[in-house]
Structure formats: structure tokens, C-alpha cells
Amino acid sequence: MGKQINKWIWALPVLLALTVSCHTGKxxxxxxxxxxxxxxxxxxxxxxxxxxxxSRFSQIVAKQGGWTTMQSGGSVSISGAKSFSSSMQIKMVxxxxxxxxxxxxxxxxxxxxxxxxxxxxxxxKVHKQYIAENVSLxxxxxxxxxxxxxxLFLGRAFLLGGGxxxxxxxxLKFTEDGSIAVIEPKEQPKEFSYSFTYGSNDKxxxxxxxxxxxxxxxxxxxxxxxxxxxxxxxVAGAVSVSTELKGTRFNLDLEYNSFRWNEPLDIxxxxxxxxxxISGRNLLNILG
Numbered sequence: 001m002g003k004q005i006n007k008w009i010w011a012l013p014v015l016l017a018l019t020v021s022c023h024t025g026k027x028x029x030x031x032x033x034x035x036x037x038x039x040x041x042x043x044x045x046x047x048x049x050x051x052x053x054x055s056r057f058s059q060i061v062a063k064q065g066g067w068t069t070m071q072s073g074g075s076v077s078i079s080g081a082k083s084f085s086s087s088m089q090i091k092m093v094x095x096x097x098x099x100x101x102x103x104x105x106x107x108x109x110x111x112x113x114x115x116x117x118x119x120x121x122x123x124x125k126v127h128k129q130y131i132a133e134n135v136s137l138x139x140x141x142x143x144x145x146x147x148x149x150x151x152l153f154l155g156r157a158f159l160l161g162g163g164x165x166x167x168x169x170x171x172l173k174f175t176e177d178g179s180i181a182v183i184e185p186k187e188q189p190k191e192f193s194y195s196f197t198y199g200s201n202d203k204x205x206x207x208x209x210x211x212x213x214x215x216x217x218x219x220x221x222x223x224x225x226x227x228x229x230x231x232x233x234x235v236a237g238a239v240s241v242s243t244e245l246k247g248t249r250f251n252l253d254l255e256y257n258s259f260r261w262n263e264p265l266d267i268x269x270x271x272x273x274x275x276x277x278i279s280g281r282n283l284l285n286i287l288g
Contacts (some may be wrong), residue, residue: 155236
């Protein structure tokens with residue numbers, strides 16, 4: 001049983017590093033759905049493009065509604081060098097913190113990952129040890145913030161370092177190829193480029209992060225499905241991510257079974273007394 005639990009604990013950093021996309025599964029049940037609440041009172045400036053294109057661009061961006069907190073249950077699975085599946089609980093406070101709790105056996109929490117500010121904390125409750133490092137430990141050089149990771153987990157387009165997408169439309173490029181639409185920044189980072197693809201129903205399909213210069217392929221490829229209109233706008237209910245870690249291809253599937261929005265929520269980032277600190281450099285060796 002110890003080896004099996006180690007698999008679940010090992011998955012915590014991978015869970016965040018891989019980010020998000022979808023997996024065909026159960027339909028999200030959201031008692032907070034309010035179809036008219038997302039676009040009412042939202043005015044999005046039209047970019048300097050053709051009127052029809054500008055209208056579709058504005059419509060997609062306007063469906064990224066605001067929110068303050070999110071809670072959900074669900075499941076997570078990984079396939080690659082290691083394979084596992086587990087139930088989970090996830091909580092977010094917008095722009096402040098993310099908590100992912102792994103509960104593989106009878107709802108008992110065996111470990112959790114917390115991102116707050118520019119720090120990541122991984123707590124192994126089975127072996128009473130923890131990691132506390134800069135968030136770059138799990139973003140592989142991509143300058144992600146808590147807000148960026150939240151958008152990735154929920155299937156929302158973002159502008160790295162740019163804040164709310166609705167206030168940064170002039171920094172984005174919007175193109176169409178038939179029913180498919182693509183949003184990407186006008187100025188890409190030097191090391192990589194990223195873009196978001198939308199379908200004919202203006203719901204997000206994927207995000208792709210590709211290296212610039214020599215080499216081909218993707219750093220991350222996330223596919224979204226079961227996109228639902230909620231109080232926070234369009235949100236993906238299932239995520240399927242493919243990436244490479246230490247030369248091995250990994251696939252991550254996340255599935256949410258419910259969403260609760262804007263309820264009072266506090267995320268405890270305290271490390272339990274008596275836990276031993278582990279170096280982030282040895283994370284996979286120790287927990288794998």
C-alpha cells in the first residue's frame with residue numbers, strides 16, 4: 001500500500017506542471033449556472049479588424065466572466081512512466097491561491113499541493129514531509145502566475161503577465177480559418193509561443209505551447225471538452241494534457257464533477273509542525 005500511495009503523492013507536482021485540457025466524461029453539474037449573468041453589463045472594446053471578426057472576438061472574450069472563489073470535486077489520472085487515478089478536491093481563490101487535495105482512499109487526504117504568491121508547497125501527509133520552493137520548480141521556465149495556472153485549469157485564454165483578458169484585447173491577435181478561431185499574443189516570448197483554439201460554438205478547444213527556434217512539437221498540448229456556461233463564464237469540465245517530462249511522454253486527465261462559485265473560502269498554506277523539509281531537486285526521486 002505504501003508504494004501505491006507514493007504514486008498518488010508523486011503525482012502532485014506533475015498535476016500542476018502539466019496544466020490542463022479535457023477528457024470526454026460526465027457532464028458538469030453546476031447549480032450556479034446563470035446563462036444571462038456572464039455578458040450582461042460587459043462592454044468589450046472591438047479590435048481594429050473586420051467588423052464580423054471583431055464581433056466574434058469580443059463575444060469569445062466576454063464569456064470569460066469574473067469570479068472570486070471556486071470549489072470542485074472530481075478525478076485525476078496520469079499515464080506514462082507511471083500510471084494512477086485518484087479522486088481529488090480543488091479549491092481556488094482568484095489571483096491568490098490554489099489547493100489540490102488527493103484523496104484516493106475513502107475520501108482520506110494523503111497529500112496536497114498549494115500555490116500561493118510565487119511559491120509552491122507540496123505536503124506528503126503519509127510520510128510527514130514537505131517541499132516549499134519557488135513556483136518555477138513546476139512551471140519548467142514558463143513565467144506563470146497563480147492567475148495563469150487558474151486559467152489553465154479552467155480552460156480560459158490568458159495573456160502571460162497581462163491580467164484580465166478583457167482589458168488586454170489590443171495586445172492579442174485573432175484569426176479565423178472557417179469555423180475555427182485562434183487567439184494568440186501579438187508579441188510572443190523569445191523561448192516559446194502559445195495560442196488558444198476555439199470551435200464554431202466559440203468554446204475553447206485547446207491550448208498549445210511550442211518551443212521557438214530549433215526543434216518541433218509542443219512543450220504542452222491541452223485539449224478541452226465539456227465546456228459549460230457558469231457564473232464564471234465558459235469553463236471546461238474536463239481536461240486532457242500531453243507533455244514531456246525528463247524524456248518521457250505524460251498524459252494528464254482532469255475531470256470536475258461540480259462547480260461552486262463565489263462562496264467564502266480560505267486556503268490554509270501552513271506546514272504542519274514536525275514535518276521534514278525535502279529539497280525540490282529530489283522531488284521525483286523521493287516521492288516516485
